[in-house]
Amino acid sequence: MDLKEAGLTNGESKVYLALLQVGSSTTGPIIEKSGVSHSIIYKILENLIQKGLVSYVTKNKTKYFQAAEPKRLLDYIEERKEKLDQSKEKISRILPSLMLLMNETEDNSVKLFEGFKGFQTAWELYYSKLKKGEEYHSWGVYPIQDKRFDLYWMRDHVRRGKTGIKGKILFNEGTNRKTLKNRNSYKGMDCRIMPSKIKTPAWFIVYKNVTGIFLQGKNPVVVQIINQEIADSFEAYFQDLWTRSKKFK
Numbered sequence: 001m002d003l004k005e006a007g008l009t010n011g012e013s014k015v016y017l018a019l020l021q022v023g024s025s026t027t028g029p030i031i032e033k034s035g036v037s038h039s040i041i042y043k044i045l046e047n048l049i050q051k052g053l054v055s056y057v058t059k060n061k062t063k064y065f066q067a068a069e070p071k072r073l074l075d076y077i078e079e080r081k082e083k084l085d086q087s088k089e090k091i092s093r094i095l096p097s098l099m100l101l102m103n104e105t106e107d108n109s110v111k112l113f114e115g116f117k118g119f120q121t122a123w124e125l126y127y128s129k130l131k132k133g134e135e136y137h138s139w140g141v142y143p144i145q146d147k148r149f150d151l152y153w154m155r156d157h158v159r160r161g162k163t164g165i166k167g168k169i170l171f172n173e174g175t176n177r178k179t180l181k182n183r184n185s186y187k188g189m190d191c192r193i194m195p196s197k198i199k200t201p202a203w204f205i206v207y208k209n210v211t212g213i214f215l216q217g218k219n220p221v222v223v224q225i226i227n228q229e230i231a232d233s234f235e236a237y238f239q240d241l242w243t244r245s246k247k248f249k
Contacts, residue, residue: 006073007080008051011036011044016053019067026062051076113222116148122212122222123156129208132164137238139194140203142216143174149216154182161187170194170241172203180248195244206234 003013011034018034019025027041036044045065048054053072056065113122126136145153160167166188171180173193183191205212209228215221225231 119220135166136207138205139170157186192245
């Protein structure tokens with residue numbers, strides 16, 4: 001049985017479960033039942049006491065530890081949630097200042113993101129860069145994508161539409177009409193087919209001073225370049241393709 005979901009470490013989980021079974025006890029039986037090391041048992045017990053999951057009494061100068069009722073775990077989870085909410089609120093208040101610090105140091109940088117989570121982090125930078133009415137431009141988008149990406153794009157377009165940010169996307173040849181119809185159904189989105197038969201192993205996005213080079217696959221990789229001159233050159237490339245594309249009907 002594992003109590004990590006309640007916010008306990010592996011050692012804390014073992015000790016708490018052992019105490020439930022042995023009842024009021026000194027450290028000896030707890031160590032034997034839980035299998036944790038003698039060198040860390042007091043530290044773990046202290047942590048559990050701080051979390052309100054263990055109490056103790058002293059008898060003849062010896063401490064006897066007792067586990068709190070299991071329902072106390074729910075109270076502890078609720079307390080953690082309240083603290084996380086408070087932390088989130090505090091971070092939200094200082095986020096503009098943090099973003100200013102980032103903007104001061106990010107000119108002319110190259111970052112590499114890996115994995116699906118890294119992919120999302122790189123992609124969603126546009127939410128902090130673009131304002132309502134502004135837009136990103138993307139091209140070379142793969143005609144066939146696996147389900148997790150397809151679901152992600154649909155969620156992202158809903159979120160993007162609510163912010164008022166717009167987008168123009170050029171898909172590679174071979175993209176079916178159903179996909180294009182879906183993407184064009186979202187607010188502020190204009191999706192078309194590339195005017196060229198060129199197909200690349202990567203697709204691109206550009207906005208402000210940001211250029212993203214995306215390679216999708218089992219383990220996605222994104223190269224993100226923060227440089228105005230490079231972004232301008234990629235934007236010119238997009239505009240040339242866009243002017244030669246046809247609106248989806």
